[in-house]
Amino acid sequence: MTFVTVLTSVAIGMALLSLGRLVLGPASGLIELACRVLAGMVVLHFALTVLDLAGVSWHPLGLWVLLLTAIAVAVGLALSSGARRPKRGLGGRESIPAVVVTVATVGAFGWSAWTLRSVAPDFVYHWGIKAKRYAIARGVDWDYLSRSWNDFVQPDYPNLFPDLYSLGALLTGRFEEHWPMTVSVVLFAAIVTTTYALLDRIGDMWLQVSGLVLVGCACAAFSIGYFQAGGIDLGLALAGLLGLWLLLPSSGDQGDNRGGLGRKDRALALGFVCAFAAASKIEGVSLAAWLVLAYCVTFRPRLTELVRLGAPLALVVLPWAFELMRRDLFQRSEAAELTAQRLWDVLQAIPQGFAQSSWHGLSWLVILAPALLVSGVVRPIGTVMCLQLTFFLWVYWRSPVEPTFYVLSSWPRLVFQLWPAVVVGLLLAAARSVGAEGTSEELPADLRESPLE
């Protein structure tokens, strides 16, 4: 990685955080920080989409001005409002085990990503190709995507990640794989720190640390062994985790049971998480739909909340759908006949998908997703996870692709999108159940008193 790439990566990272701060306000904890990173990516993607729709090319100078302005405005706002100190991050003696786990797992994945040992095949097959094309064209290269012989790059996939990946090349003048790898490392680090912050709500130190080791090490092992760097599944796994947090009855950071997020803030933050998921990949659109549905059923939002929830999602989905329809880019495939035999073939292939070697058997924990429905606290995210699993099965059943090949080539990574949220949800539910029978006073109020039951 060159010095210029390092500096540019730092500048883009600061700009993303600044853009996230501009739309969601200052962060006061690790989870809020992760939300702002995702929100920053959504805002940047939206800005590039607007330029693209207006026919304005993504000129490097203009992009530098945009990023530096975002940083300057955010710094100005922070100085004028007196930035709040984080309530509690990875600091203090009690956090030492968590810091060790975080450094070890992020370090392991970072090593594999930056040495290009765990680059996702799909990064080469389409995400990276698109990013390079967009950097050369200084905008989304719709002409390239529209030519029928280029349909192997999946022209109908959303563009958030190719946009983001092309940014490094646009700003530095040359495409280096290290910038996309850095994005993946940041997303991975956000998964681990969000897990830490969520488990910090549990009063039991043993469960906190061992739960963090479980999630951090399993995610790192899979991400290295199944080549996730530069891929999109890390982002969707993070979106699922943040969805879990935002659907908890009282979502404050770091076990905050003194108020947490206001309803409007929660709706807006979830709107950006949904927008991020939907702008990342096709299955992210369904994840976003289930998250919105779960939010509406759980919190019965007022109109203003619905607007805050839906606006970010609409701002990224509508332009994307508009361009696809205008250019007739939706990839249509014949639906398979919904026969019992095909369903049986799919169900028979699923255990082989779970047995993928890089999971080391830990993928099976996802089948416990329905258990989340039993606990009122995590029932909303449990519903989301079960609906998404059902959606995956439906796609396998309906698709004309040979079922065993289809399942084996995608199930391990689809499971990864859900795995952290399911496992952290199970840990929270287990802690609550044990606390109810044992020392409930150790649990934060929102884990003891659920308005959902």
Add this chain to the structure above:
Amino acid sequence: MKRGQTARWLVRAVVIILAGWATVALWLEVERASATLWLPDTPPSLWRFDSPPVQALGSALQAVDQAVPRGSVVVIEANELAPSELFFLMMWCSYYLPRHDVVRPHVGTEGPRYVWSYPEGSLRLARASVRDLATDDGGVVGSPR
């Protein structure tokens, strides 16, 4: 109270065992990643960035990139590869030739096509379409060998 404590220890024990399991899994994957060996006949579907065939391909395609006009259609030909492996090779080539449209021989395109043969590295201009392969032989332009 006692039953509650037993349940608590049981939950802790399960999570600690799973955490140990995940730690071993991570250790094994790091070991595997650091000790990856590449055989000369590794097919394109199993190529990774750090593998020798990819490094050779990247260098060879730099010459092709310079030799053909920007925005050309480059056909990737590899008689030694099965059709499924040719598809993966084509995608790797597309990654390294972002200024051009890269296709397989049977895929129809418009306008002139340059044909690059793997692994020989010969480049020639095919005049029009798949059915009209009158060519100008451009000689070896980039060979990964």
